[in-house]
Amino acid sequence: MTGRLGKYSLWQFRDFFMQHGIGIAIIGLLWGYTLLAPLRAAMSPQTPMPMGPGSPIWGLVLQITSAVVSVSVLIAMNGIVATDRKNGYYRFLFSKPINRVLYYAQTFLVYMIGVLLIMAILSALLRMIVPSFNVAYFLLYAALVYVAMGGIGFLLSVATRYDWLTLAAVWLGARILRAIYSGPHAGFKGKLVQVLPPVHRLDDVANSLIGTGSAPASDVVWLVGYGLLCFVIGLAVLRYGSLAD
16 A cells, blocks of 8 residues: 555645645745846846845845745645545545555655745746845755644644644744743743744744855754654644544
């Protein structure tokens, strides 16, 4: 059954691109075009505009690209498990002796490859406008965010019907709460928010990883470790829990 499950990855790729990939590509193109096209129009051979690291435009590029990655992962995680649970598709999918843990682990990996492929295309187009933009560094960042954010989204999709909405609330809420309850005077609340996703480290990681290809190891380990832990917990819930609502 493992070999047959591997062959089914082609169908999972198709499902990803039909249900998520097209939307990710459209949003990425529209977002990038709306914000960066005016910069392209303002450039001329007579008055070249600085586009590399250190320029004001570079900060805008980092904000746009990091935001596109987060939105893309949010879209990709929408219904990765919850849709099968809500619509009862799991009854058909697992009517034969297929390991559901391996099935959804493969789905998670296939979706990751799909997201990275789309990010590669979008970043290649961006490089035409910003020649100093490094596609490889950007893909490293996209992979990191997929593991960190996608792992949380996978667990939420296993646990709740409203996975994408819950993921957005957790991701944004963690950033807000960590900003409010930070510092030496936060007390017990400051310690409590430490269990929330480490999204407060994401901006620095984006600036350094997309710009230079390197980031503080502690930040990377913290983000990736949190996402992987949530992913493993989600697989454990799939293994010992019930898919039926």
